[in-house]
Amino acid sequence: MIWHKHLLWLTVWVLFLLESSLMPWLLPASVGGMQLGIAAHFAFVIILYIGIYLNRRLALGMAFAIGLLHDILFYGHVLGAYTFSMCLTTYVIFMLLRDTHVSWYTGLGSITLGVLAFDYIVFGLYTLFQITTVSPWWYFVHAALPSLLLNMIFASVIYYPVINIFARIEKYIAPEEPEDYKADSP
């Protein structure tokens, strides 16, 4: 049975749609006269949750699909920045947490770091291709930090519901591990 996969894809898809259509109306463009570039990465947060607690392969697939979709939809300068950053961040986080039991602070902490790393990899790529010339510190204050706060709040709020639903899915069907998982681990 793969009904839970359909459900997860649907959730990620709906969150992805909301990021660009509903969130611009809810988030302020400036606070106290300071321009802010708050970006909601809700779909990415869910993908990281899935990867850390449920199914790594599914999460990597989602990261690729959602990243590519975002790149195509908002093609302004370059194709592939989001795909690359999402896949890389997801992959590195799974590799780091591969053999550990993930407690709530490790989980939330790695999701927070993942979102920050994702923002900075995208920014780094844009700087590399000379699309943007703002300084990393300016980017941190005006875009990365506010988005990090928003996404952290979102991740914390959905922590318990997500864990409960994942536990129910796991009870229903054991999460499948990649075949080469055993061979690679020491």
Added chain:
Amino acid sequence: MKLFSNKRLILSLVSLIIMIALMGVTLGNRGTVTWPEKMVQDTVAWMQGLIYKPAGYIAGFFEDIGNLSRLYEENKTLKRTLSHYARDTARLNVLIAENERLKEALRFTERQKLSDQLVYQIARVVAVNQDSSNNVFKIDLGERDGIKPDLPVVTTDGLIGRVIRVSEFSSNVLMLTDINDQSLNSRGISVTSLQHPDSFGVIESFDHETGYLIMSKIKQEDPLQIGDTIVTSGLGEVYPAGLIIGTVVSRQEGSFGITHVAEIKPAADLSMNGLREVFVVQNEWDVSEP
């Protein structure tokens, strides 16, 4: 030998190379938009519109309630502007008639006559990208509605960007804030001053720290003054003449001391916040003769 036995490492290195190559190839604008891309663009744009537009109406409703207290003041100002407007229209009518007569006398071709007249096509915004280094929003007009790449997009206040990618029923608009003299993708805008039509300059970059556009390549003897309204000059052949961009805030010597540089305060709100309707500008000739 250990390195090559690790299948995963090879796989990740290959995908790294592919991704960087993809980015390198797609940097700047590719000429054509492929059909899978168009299909994805249009389908998702439609779905995003289903959420963005109603959300905008609801947000607008609450905004209106908040605005009620300011309405009286605003009404007074608008009435005053309206009287100016009526006076200007009367003068304008005379000038238009005279202009027509002179163009007729000078045997202007049909194309020359029509290229001065601008058509403002209203477009509704369906989605906004929140990435602060890639300020793109989507509108619900596409190739079928006669939209072409590089058309300027304005709000009622002034220029905000240009169409960058067009599919059948939707297109992407790149904001003016992403203009950057180091990027392959961006184009300078040749501008002039409304008060001093002899002045010349090029808007090539945007200062994110101050929120001002940077106008460069101004001659030292240029008549440009602080407080002037900056409009497109039409010399670049990409933007038609007369689109309002902003007002001059400061003017000083450039980094080499040969030309001057001015800071322009944008007339329109460039934050993409609360964008609902925008106008795509074309000249009449391009609309009538596709």
